[in-house]
Amino acid sequence: MPATIPLLIQGLRPLRAKVRRRLQFQLPPRGDPWDALRRELDQWHLAGRTADFWWRDDDATEPTAPVQRLLALRRSVGIPLALSVIPATATGELRTLIQAQHAPRALSVLQHGYSHQNHAKYRRHMTELGTDRSLATICDELAAGQQLLQHWPGWQPVLVPPFSHIAPRLTRRLAALGYTGLSIFGGRRDMPDLPGISRANIHIDILAWDAPEPRFVGAELSLTAAIAHLCAKRQGRADPGEATGFMTHCWAHNQAAWDFCTEFLTRTNAHAAAQWVSTPTALANTS
Numbered sequence: 612m613p614a615t616i617p618l619l620i621q622g623l624r625p626l627r628a629k630v631r632r633r634l635q636f637q638l639p640p641r642g643d644p645w646d647a648l649r650r651e652l653d654q655w656h657l658a659g660r661t662a663d664f665w666w667r668d669d670d671a672t673e674p675t676a677p678v679q680r681l682l683a684l685r686r687s688v689g690i691p692l693a694l695s696v697i698p699a700t701a702t703g704e705l706r707t708l709i710q711a712q713h714a715p716r717a718l719s720v721l722q723h724g725y726s727h728q729n730h731a732k733y734r735r736h737m738t739e740l741g742t743d744r745s746l747a748t749i750c751d752e753l754a755a756g757q758q759l760l761q762h763w764p765g766w767q768p769v770l771v772p773p774f775s776h777i778a779p780r781l782t783r784r785l786a787a788l789g790y791t792g793l794s795i796f797g798g799r800r801d802m803p804d805l806p807g808i809s810r811a812n813i814h815i816d817i818l819a820w821d822a823p824e825p826r827f828v829g830a831e832l833s834l835t836a837a838i839a840h841l842c843a844k845r846q847g848r849a850d851p852g853e854a855t856g857f858m859t860h861c862w863a864h865n866q867a868a869w870d871f872c873t874e875f876l877t878r879t880n881a882h883a884a885a886q887w888v889s890t891p892t893a894l895a896n897t898s
C-alpha cells in the first residue's frame with residue numbers, strides 16, 4: 612500500500628464521522644413511548660372518558676428502606692397505593708409505619724397469601740395456593756393470615772395470590788373464607804365470575820422474573836403494557852370499567868425502576884383523562 616493511502620484514510624475519518632452524525636440526525640427518531648402513552652390518553656380525553664389506574668406493591672413484611680421510599684413516593688405524588696403484605700412474616704414495625712401514614716383510604720393493606728412459600732411439587736409454575744396441598748390446609752393458613760392482618764389500618768379483605776397463581780378450587784371458596792376481592796394478573800373479563808368476589812387486577816409488571824434476580828424491563832416495555840390495556844379498554848376489547856393495574860416490587864427496584872415509577876405516576880396523574888383510584892374504588896368499579 613502506498614504511504615499516502617493511510618494518510619488519506621486518516622484524513623477521511625473526521626468527514627465520515629461528520630456524515631454519520633448528519634445521517635443519524637436526519638433519521639426519523641424512534642417512537643417515544645411516553646408520547647404514545649400521552650396520545651392514548653388524549654384519545655380518552657377526546658371521547659370524554661376517564662381511564663382509571665390502580666397501584667399495588669407486593670411482598671411487604673418490614674419497614675425496610677425500599678418500603679419507606681415507596682411510601683414517600685406515594686405521598687409525594689399523592690396517589691393511592693395497595694400494599695400487599697405477607698401475613699406470616701409481617702412485623703409490628705411495618706404496621707406502625709403504615710399507621711403513621713394517616714392515610715387509611717389512600718393506603719390499603721391486602722393479604723399476600725400466607726407465608727409466600729412455593730409448595731409446587733411437580734409443576735414448574737411456583738404456587739402457594741395450588742393443588743399440591745390439601746384445600747383444608749390452605750384455607751386454614753389463609754384464615755390465620757386474615758386474623759393477623761384484619762386489624763391493620765387500611766385492611767381490605769382482598770387476596771393477592773403469591774406468584775400470581777391460585778387454583779380454581781380455592782377461588783370458589785374465597786367468599787366463604789371472608790374475602791370480598793381477588794387480585795391477580797390479567798383482564799378480569801377473561802376470568803370466570805366469582806359470586807361475592809370483586810377483582811382489581813394487574814396489567815403492568817415492570818419487572819422480568821426469568822433471571823435469577825428480578826430486573827426492570829425498561830420504560831418501553833412497561834409503557835407498551837400500559838398502552839395495550841388502555842387501548843383494549845377504550846376499544847371495548849377489555850372491561851372498560853376495570854382500572855389498569857400497575858404492579859411494583861419495591862424491594863427489587865434499581866434506580867431506573869424508581870425513576871420510571873416516579874415518571875409514570877406523575878405523568879399519568881397530570882393527564883386530564885387519567886385518575887388513580889383507591890382499592891375500594893377499583894373493586895367497586897364495574898362496567
Ligand SMILES: [Zn+2]
Nearest residue numbers: 669670773774
Ligand atoms: Zn409476592
